[in-house]
Amino acid sequence: MHLSKLEIFGFKSFANKTGLSFSRGITGIVGPNGCGKTNIVDAIRWCLGEQKSSTLRSDKMENVIFNGTRNKKPMGMAEVSITFLNDDGKLPSEYSEITITRRIFRSGESEYLLNKNICRLKDITNLFMDTGMGTNAYSVIELKMIETILSSKAEERRRMFEEAAGVNKYKLRRRLALKKLDEVKLDLTRVNDIVSEVEKNVRSLERQAKKADKYNQVQSVLREKELDLAEREYSLYVINKNEEEEKIKDYTQRKEQVDIDIRIIENELIVYRSQINQVDGELRQKRNEISLHTEKLHTAQRNVSVSEERLKSLESNLERFTKELEELHFQIEASEDSIFDNQNKLDEIISDIQKSESGITTNDDTIQQRRNEVEEKRKSLKEFNDEALKIDKEISSKQNLLDNDQKSLTKADENVNRLNQRIQKITNDIAKTVGYLEELSNEKNDAESRFEESENIYSEKLKEKERLEKLLSELKNKELDEKSMLNALKDKIDFLQTLITNLEGVSKGSKVLIENSGWTEKEKTLFADVGNTDEKYRFALEAALKTVLNNLLIENFEELQNATAYLKNNDLGKASFYLLNGSDNGNKSFLEKLNSYSIKRKAKKIEKEESFLEWTFALVKTEDKWEPYFRKVLSNTAVVKSLEAAIELSHKYPGYNFTTLEGDIVQSSGIVEAGSSPKLDETLFGRKQLLENLKNDFPKFHANLEKIKEEISSTEEQISSIDLKTISEQGKLILNDITNLEKQISQFEFEKKKASEEIDKAQQQIQEYAKESNNLRDEINNFMSHIDKLKEQKHNFDYKIVDYEVELKNFETEFNNLVETHNQKKLELERLRGQLQNTKNIIHRAEENKSNILSTIEKRQNDITETSSEIELIKESTEDTRLELDELNYEKQKLVEQENQIDAKLKAIKEEAAKFETELSKFRSERQEVSDFIHGADVKLNEIKFRLENLIEHIKEEYSTDLEFKEFEDKDSFDFKERRNEVHGLKEQIKNLGPINLLAYSEYEEERERMEFLQGQRNDLTNSEKDLIRTINEINETAQKLFSETFQEIKANFQKIFRTLFDPGDEADLIIEEGIDPLEAKIEIIAKPKGKRPTSIELLSGGEKTLTATALLFAIYLVKPSPFCILDEVDAPLDDANVDRFTKLIKEFSVQTQFIIVTHNKRTMESSQNMYGVTMQEEGISKLAGVHFDEEVSQN
Template sequence: MKLIRVQAHGFKSFADPISLTFDGGVAGIVGPNGSGKSNINDAIRWVLGERSAKELRGDKMDDVIFQGSQTAKPMDRAEVTLTFDNKDGKNSIPHETFTISRVLERGSGTNKYYLNGEECRQKDILEIAMESGIGKSSLAIISQGTVSDIAQSTPEQRKSIFEEAAGVSKYKFKKKEAISKLEKTQSNLDIIEAKIKEIERTLIPLRKQAEKAKIYIEKSEELRDVEVGLLVDNIQRFGDIYEKLNIELEGVAESKSDLEERIKQTDSKIGQNHSFKIELENDIESLNNELKEVESRLKSIEIALSQETAREKLIEQGEIEVNKEERIKAFKKLATTYTSEIKNIDNQIEVLKIRIHENAQGLKETENEILKLNTAKSAKETDLIKVKSRLDILKQQKENNTMLYKGTKTIIENKAYFGKPLKGTVADLIKVEPEYIRAIDAVLSSATQHLVVDKSETAVKAVNFLKSNDGGRATFIPLTSIQPKSVRDDHLLGIQGHVGFVAVASDLVNTEPEFDVLKRFLLGNVIVASDIDNANKISNILERRYMIVTLDGDTIRAGGIIVGGAKDKSESLLGFDEKIKEFEKIIPGLNAQIQLLLTKINEAKNKRSQAYEFDTNLKAKISALDSSRAAKRSDLDQLEVKLASLNAKIEELDQNQIEKDEKSRNDFASLNTKKDTIEATLFAKRQSYKKLMSEIDQLQLTKDDYSSTLNNLIRSFADKITEKERSQMKVETSRERLASQYKLTFDAAADSYKLELPRETAEEIVRELREEISKLGSVNIESLEKLVEEETRFNELTHNFNESSEAKQILVKAIADIDKVIINRLVNIVNDVNPSFNEVFATMMGGGKAELYWTDPNDILESGIEIKAQPPGKNIANIKLFSGGEKSLIAISLLFGILKARPLPLCILDEVEAALDEANVVRYAEYLQELKAKTQFLVITHRHGTMSRVDALFGATMQNRGVTTMFSLELAEAKKLVKDEQKDVSEVLREQ
């Protein structure tokens, strides 16, 4: 790309239109001082977007418009147009040639820019200039001041030249824009954050009010549902009671008459039994008297016999002197008595031994029973320990969520962070009967641990939470995103009657209404069959369109894949709570069984203790009886010795006394028999009397019952009348409440509301709800709508804040990326220029070397660029240590080095060689010829060495003071023009 034409009119001293045409190479512009030749430089800079009037040697932008002269009037408009050749396509404009223009009208303050005659933005012109490398800040325009700046500036200031050469201007421009946007974004963030905080302060009380209003509405609706159902039940229930009481009251009269008749009949029976009672009392009295008489006679005989026995004993002991016969008789009688007593003792001992044996057997059985009971108790205690241990493990697993995957566990443990939007795991939200758990668990498998949330935004929030906290992975089911699944009606009808068909899986699961879509999403298109054989048949009927699962957990997937067989008995989340409840139910039963066994063990131990004590007592009794028997045996032996000595005298006993005694004994036996007969008769009479009295008491009780029933019936009549009136009032009150509070008729309420709770529970709920509503106090219902508005605004601001935060991060990253590009380009330009600079320096100086280096290579963005040079025959030194001419030559060498390394399409040199001597001017001009192959030069100069080595010359003169005229000229004319200028200067000096 090259500049082929400059046109100006009304710009500075160009009152007349000028047009300069260039053909590449090196073009020189010469003219006396003040002729306006440098205005060509200003005109080009102005078109390329210069916005500073001072840079154009003015105070304000209107100063660039022709101000007038002695021969020409001021102009109101300035216009400059540049035409470029773009055949090489280095500029992105799709034309081989293009023009850019700038126009300013006096007083308007508005600049207009044109591209190929079409108005455009200043930004468009600046981008074209930057893209081409000829922007206002680039090396495309180099003045004597630029050379001086390179020599005199600090390393940091000097770096700006390299920034332009590296083409980072557009990046710095973008960075500036990005920083500006970042500042605006941050300002916007601050404003949004302030608004968010303001809303948050409003939301805190508003949410409380809305929550209170929400609770009030919920409680009121719940109260309506329960109380209307209760009122409907009142009307139906008490209406039924009213009708029932009417019927009951009609039967009270009949019941009263029946009871009175029964009382009358019972009184008659009681009277008859009283007559029988008197007769029995007389019989009993007579028998008692007769019994007393017999008992008196028996007592007399018994005394006589006792006295005779005592006498005989005294005779035997020798205390009474009797004859030998009496003594023998007494001895025999005593012997008989002793023998009888010994036999009785032997019998008692035998009985006691039998009882000891029986007690020993019972004791053995008791010991065995205690052993069995202890064994059973130990087994139950072992079972209890196992159950409690298993229950503790299950509860600990549930409490610590040890059965959950890491991600699921992390979310559940941070449930408070997510609040209500997090509903829980699938296993938490569905309830399955025990007989269906294996089937449903086989279908859901790990999906039982999926987390259910309200919407997808909550799921995204949870995923980000897991990522930021290294919390593992989890699967989320947003309720607003899922759709229910189902089995087609015609398919369902085709299998409902088939053997082995159980149900659609979703119908076997219970959930809260809000999660109905969840169970149908997970299980709505899954069919449950009884066993794998029938499942296969059903799958064939349905052409394998659906998953079939058996009650044992075998599955036939859609498409035909069959999964089944023996399954490990691992814990299922679905049956987890049921298993805990099952174990909790077992524990009380085991405790009761253990307690019962303890009671039985204690009873058996008591029984054993009693058996031991009984055995000791029996053995003590046997020992006592053995002692008694020995004593009796000794007495009998002595008696038999005495009796043997008196045997000879037996015949001499008094036979009359024996007969007398025999008669007394016979009389005693006869009286005893009579006594027994009397007692038996008396017992029978007394039993009859007792039975009669019982009948009388029973009849009296029956009569009392009838009387009590009658009295109760009479009281009940009054109570039923009261209850009837109360029921009627209850019905009327309930109807009035339905109408006044709920604006409902009974029929409408009965159609829509039904009491599904026990009355006591419903009444308690109504009382509790009324108390809860009362405790709420004043309620702001409008806060709900206000909360929605504020939360919507809050959410929008939060969304905007998040977007702005993201934009901020993008801008921060973009600035960092731009910095990387700038650093990379600056490093590259210095690396590229260093060899060129060294080469140009050696050429311009006739030898020596030069080098660029970073003042802080660790911070390129803030680092400056320093110059070290070593002319021939001198030591290496910093540029500041050289003379003015050397500095200029070093600076020009650096500029040429940059142009050599990074050629520009156009470069304007405005008297940059002014400080050089003639020899160096020649070197300067000759080097331009070397660079012109890649760069077009416009050289503003008045040095002969430069003018003689350019490809074309243009002159600038002021034929009319204040107005510049431009023209092309030959070298001789240029020299004359310069000489005239020098002559004019000399004359002025002489005059002074």
């Protein structure tokens, strides 16, 4: 068997998936410091189940995951797999090849796999137990472990011996057996407690069964007497019921006769009501007629008013129309005058037009002659202008070519400027890109910081979650405590309520008087119920008031006589009373005053005593009306610190009582009552108030419980709000951001390079445009010279044109003056023609206005005629309406008289009807009296029926039988009261028995069987305890024997190998502490190389310690070899000579044990058959190169 393959991925510095293959023999792992060699050893140790992060050189287990470098992002998981070739079956598995895998995630979750199947750490540990492998075995040895193995407190050394002896499985079995023994002892304790409780229950149920038997006997007598009483009461109720039913029948007949009389009167009233309705209808009709006439009268009055207003309006219009007609006659005269004046003006305008037309015809010939001369001059001027225009065109052509060259030159200059600006812009962009690169680099650094912060937050949140979970556990425990307290309080309330309801602790006589009302109807109160005190003083007050607590409070002597008579007559024993209003004579009052003075003097002395606490009457909480009675009862009783003090003070102050807080009391008579404090059910004083206090406390406890539940809910919400998975995912997102930033940085670097190339290209284009600009400037100079010559020719022509233009202008001025004069005459002619047309229009408008006025005059004359006619009609209509008003007033007066007659008739009929209403009221009153009597009899009958039904139901419920009517011979002499008292007495006997458990006998049998079963279980546990103790002793004996035998073998081998590594005469020994268990004893190593006599092995040199530890290790291998051994820089302290001895020994043992050596020593390297070189070409990432002898094999 050997370790054949190791695969590492994401563990510490191994970011990339890395594989190492191991063959039998010696494999060396070499490399410079800090390259990650020891990380391979840590990976093997971690995969085998190492749980201590400090052993792996880490603060916490999650830190073994690759944490990233400047160029590579962190990983979220680490995984290590080890493959063993199990060809000799040394590992307890049916597989010939076994692969163990361990993974861990940044969230803290981890998992183990065995041949790619999920398993537990326990499965891995059990697989390697007592094989020499595993995290605590001697298969992995580091340099620092040399000191640990050889130190005086070396637990590592003991574990190596135990692994070699194979006693780990026995120690595990012993540990499990001891744990099981503890559990058995705990179970046995619990069973003993339960058995004790069950035995107590069995005894209790046995008492309850006897009480149930007594109950059955009394219940039988009670049944006989109560059934006889019930049958007698039933028969009496039946007789009373029949009597009441007869009474109801008689009065019902009387009620029916009254109902007939009522119906007769009601029929008469119906007739009268019909007449009243009829006459009332006539009255309403007549009033409606009056209302209609009144409305007509008001309408006629309104019409007269309207007609008068209309008449006034028409007369006003008539006056206005007359004035308007006079105004129109004046307007028509004005229009006729205007027409006459404008007709004369028209004749004058026609004469002026004829003269103007004659002058215009003469000027037309002169204007034509002048026009011809102007045209000749214009033609000559045009020829000169055409020649000048030709020169202008040539100048323009040359100027266009010049402009084009200048534009090209300008464009070339603009291109140069544009390229320069482009270069400047690109230069600025490069500067910005450099800035962006710096920003991205800063962002990347920030992202890496955030990732580290995310890791810290994850750790903090994990701690916070653990803290909250701990708090939640504490709150839930607190909730259980509060629930227990609440339940205990509720039980105490229920218990007190039961005590109060059942009058527990109250004397028999007082109890009887409280439960029965035969002696008084007033409320019955005990002295114990009118006061209270603090819990601290309850027992003291209970002792002080013990003689009066059962006293019934009686107001006067008459009530006292009634109570005592009731007790005597019913043979119910005696009771104690407190007479509140007792009368005293004057002499007694005087003596009391003298006595009071003496008492006060003694009281002041008692108050000065050191052991004095308080007077009992001062501790009572009660209403003001009860305070004098408590003061009277307790005036000579004080509370002191102890019973000893009470006895001492009672001797010192005779006539006083002294009580303690525990309820002990020394009375003035010398009687001492002392012992344990009374229980809750034995106390009477303030019991009711105590119950009220507890009920008041109950909501507070309940509120506390609800508050704790809210805190639990809040804490659970806080726990659920801590999402470790999300924080882990956020870490992954930050890693993605870092990757994206790296991509952006690469992109900007590319853009920077591209921009530099673009600048070079632009500068080349600038040179080409400069060459083109020089050529264009030469062409521009040539064009400008030619244009100057053409402009000179053009200048000469311009002078000639100016001369011709002046001459032409003179001719045109003369011609224009002539034309202007001619045009003015034409304008005058047109003005006269317009004036002629305006005059004609004025005459036409005057004639139209005259026609309109004549039409208006005609219309106003018609309006005057119509208005006059309407005025006459309105005057006639108004007169008719006034006549109608007089007639309506007369008719209304007649209708009012008829209304009064009908109203008098209606009143007479109502008076007759009222007489019948009075008679009807009398009959109804009689019927109500009969109905009330029937109702009273019916209520009494229902009460009898109710009692009858209750009696039947009670007997049916209590005794499951029906009652029958019977005639009793002794019904007249039978004493119901006596029988009820007998029944009550029997019920009291049952009640005094207390709660009865009728199932007690069956429960007793069940509980007894349970007790026998539990006793059997207890016997089984006792036997199991003995068996476990015997097994532990056997395990100890076997393990001690194996350990001792193995120790002796290792000791002999150690001495032999030590002399091989040092000199044959050197001394070495292993000594185990004597007198104690070998499994717990200390193991001491003695090493004296080269004649040295060190007082302690720790005084040896580093090399000597290494060889000594090596000798011990191989001494163990001779007894129980490990399939493989990993040595991490163990040879570092050795010189060359010792290295040779070391390597020689390793070669000898490599036949049966596979060695993997991490080393810097060249001699050790030479002894290796295979070798792996660990490098760190990329910062922070380990890489392997493997060789077999001198031949390179692989590059991972």
